[in-house]
Amino acid sequence: MEMKKGHMTHDTRTRDNAALEVSIGKLRLKNPVILASGTAGFGKEIKDLIDINKLGAIVTKTITLNKREGNPPPRIVETPSGLLNSIGLDNDGLKDFCFKKVPHLERLKIPVIVSIAGDSTEEFLKLTRELSKIKCVKALEINLSCPNVIHKGTKCRFLAQDKIAVRKIIKKIRKTTSLTLIAKLSPNVTDIGAIAKEAQKAGSDAISLINTYPGMLVDTDTMKPKLGNITGGLSGPAIKPLALKCVWDVYNTVKIPVIGMGGIMDWRDAIEFILSGASAVQVGTANFINPRAPLEIIKGIKEYLGKRKIKSIKSLVGKLRT
Numbered sequence: 001m002e003m004k005k006g007h008m009t010h011d012t013r014t015r016d017n018a019a020l021e022v023s024i025g026k027l028r029l030k031n032p033v034i035l036a037s038g039t040a041g042f043g044k045e046i047k048d049l050i051d052i053n054k055l056g057a058i059v060t061k062t063i064t065l066n067k068r069e070g071n072p073p074p075r076i077v078e079t080p081s082g083l084l085n086s087i088g089l090d091n092d093g094l095k096d097f098c099f100k101k102v103p104h105l106e107r108l109k110i111p112v113i114v115s116i117a118g119d120s121t122e123e124f125l126k127l128t129r130e131l132s133k134i135k136c137v138k139a140l141e142i143n144l145s146c147p148n149v150i151h152k153g154t155k156c157r158f159l160a161q162d163k164i165a166v167r168k169i170i171k172k173i174r175k176t177t178s179l180t181l182i183a184k185l186s187p188n189v190t191d192i193g194a195i196a197k198e199a200q201k202a203g204s205d206a207i208s209l210i211n212t213y214p215g216m217l218v219d220t221d222t223m224k225p226k227l228g229n230i231t232g233g234l235s236g237p238a239i240k241p242l243a244l245k246c247v248w249d250v251y252n253t254v255k256i257p258v259i260g261m262g263g264i265m266d267w268r269d270a271i272e273f274i275l276s277g278a279s280a281v282q283v284g285t286a287n288f289i290n291p292r293a294p295l296e297i298i299k300g301i302k303e304y305l306g307k308r309k310i311k312s313i314k315s316l317v318g319k320l321r322t
């Protein structure tokens, strides 16, 4: 039967949409594109610009138990190929999150993943217990990798550099909740696969990577660092090849799904991550340049599958032709 140009049957639409579905732990995402933590203002700012419900899921900015002021300004500077930030987990704490942010998040029709961080194990566990009681919270992303804060439980710069600390913390969080757990790792380690393996062993349902790379910039006129905190974390196109390598390494080490991010600006970048082993992707820095980027990425992935007659995005995961 000939179809009118520009008209799709209900069947074709359902099939096209099913082609993009992915699972991460207990989460069922209608497509593999997720908003990355800290880059879309809890979906509140971005909500006026795009229809968030078209995305696979959203990760909130990292919250901590108590309010944190974050680092001194300037906290974000542009580089020729990305952003350098030292926000330092500025947030108003759990109580404020529950009263002010949850009512907005409850209205979303897509899974809400809450990113959490703590100065101590007890702080992580308290956040886990409280967030597990909130209906719209479907998963926790455990931020083990913020380069701008120091955790008391480890001698390392951040938790994700210490595999024993990663194992201990994920194990305790696992015992505290039945929510889907995603361990967010840092690229600033010697062997990221080994760290991911510990998170898997401890009960994490997925691994997300990468957080930013530590970096700094200097103003030659003032002879001062460009960031108030001196150092910060680099994101955006500059880190994409490095992030892809991390995703490939982790994909080849663990059995749980990998969520890839780091410099994904368009659909081709997303496909590169998926071929390298990512079951889903997160988009961060791209939102600052083009808030429609995540939606354009979904469209691009859909067309890529269509053109190549690939039935499901799942069949592309890790299918790099080596």
Ligand SMILES: Cc1cc2nc3c(=O)[nH]c(=O)nc-3n(C[C@H](O)[C@H](O)[C@H](O)COP(=O)(O)O)c2cc1C
Pocket: 036, 037, 038, 039, 061, 062, 076, 083, 085, 087, 089, 115, 143, 146, 184, 210, 211, 212, 234, 235, 236, 237, 239, 261, 262, 263, 264, 282, 283, 284, 285, 286
């Ligand atoms: C301004 C800014 C704030 C961020 N805040 C957080 C955060 O609160 N928690 C977190 O886990 N990652 C945070 N990130 C890291 C991103 O979620 C992501 O891991 C990283 O930027 C790499 O992806 P991208 O290159 O697509 O931005 C932040 C990144 C930026 C640029």
